[in-house]
Amino acid sequence: MSSFALHNLAMLLMLCDHLQLTLLPELTILRCVGRLAFPLFAFMAVEGYFHTRSLKKYLVRLLILALISEVPFNLLVSGSSFDPYHQNVICTIILGLCCIWAFENIAADRQKLLSAVIIIAAFGTAIIANVDYSSAGVLTLLAFYAFRGNTLRCRLLQLASLGFISLLLLGGIGFSYPYQALAVLSLPIIWLYNGSQGLHNGVIKTVNYLFYPAHMLILALLAI
Incomplete structure (x- = not known):
């Protein structure tokens, strides 16, 4: 499976999740399949880290x-254009990527103090700013970074880490309907990734970026 296919599947799953949140609350199956979206996006963000020509x-x-997504996200989640108590998932991904950069610096014996400060600041920001998935979301990106690979060992470690994050940190245990535990079902899909880009051009790249704020804004307006 190419990154193009994986990204489009993740967008579809996210759309299902947000449809249940706004227009179809009785269809809990949409919430269930939506739990697979964030791990797919987290995985692709880590792959983007390794393949980008310029991290900056x-x-x-x-x-x-x-920044573009914040108002649509607020409208979708809280019904208000301004909500300082909950930040969108792109913030989570940014914090996770900053942590990856910092850990790479520490491993290479470079800028250790700065890197340690960045890691602490990233996790602190995730918690205080209440980014989507909080510090657990940052940990998800770090898990895909630390256990990147197609070996059985890497896959087992991915399963263990995502299972731990989903069950213990995101409420999979102790709830009548532990939807978040279903996030581990994203792994067999991720394991189909073949490392290829697939269909890729400027238009597709722009659509992939803008889909996130656009679909939230449309759903939020339809739910009024």
Whole structure:
């Protein structure tokens, strides 16, 4: 499966999740399948980290997307255009990528103090700013970074780490309907990834970025 296919599947699953949140609350099956979306996006963000020509430009693009998406996200989640108590998932991805960069610096014996500060600041920001999936979302990106690979060992570690994050940190245990535990079902899909880009051009790249704020804004307006 190419990154194009994986990304489009993730967008479809996210759309299902947000449809249940706004227009079809009785269809809990949409919420269930929607739990697979974030791990797919987290995995693709980590792959983007390894394949981007410029990490700085990659992060700037994500930061712009996070800013553009904040009002649609607020409208979708809280019904208000301004909500300082909950930030969108692009912020989570940015914090996770910053942590990956910092851990790579520490491993290479470079800028250790700065890197440690970045890691602490990233996790602190995730918790205080209440980004989507909080610090657990940041951990998800780190897990895909730390256990990147197609070996059986890597896959077992991915399963264990995502299972731990989903069950213990995101409420999979102790709830009548532990939807978040279903996130581990994203792994067999991820394991189909073949490393190829698939269909890729400027238009597709732009559509992939803008889908996130656009679909949230449309659903939020339809739900009024």
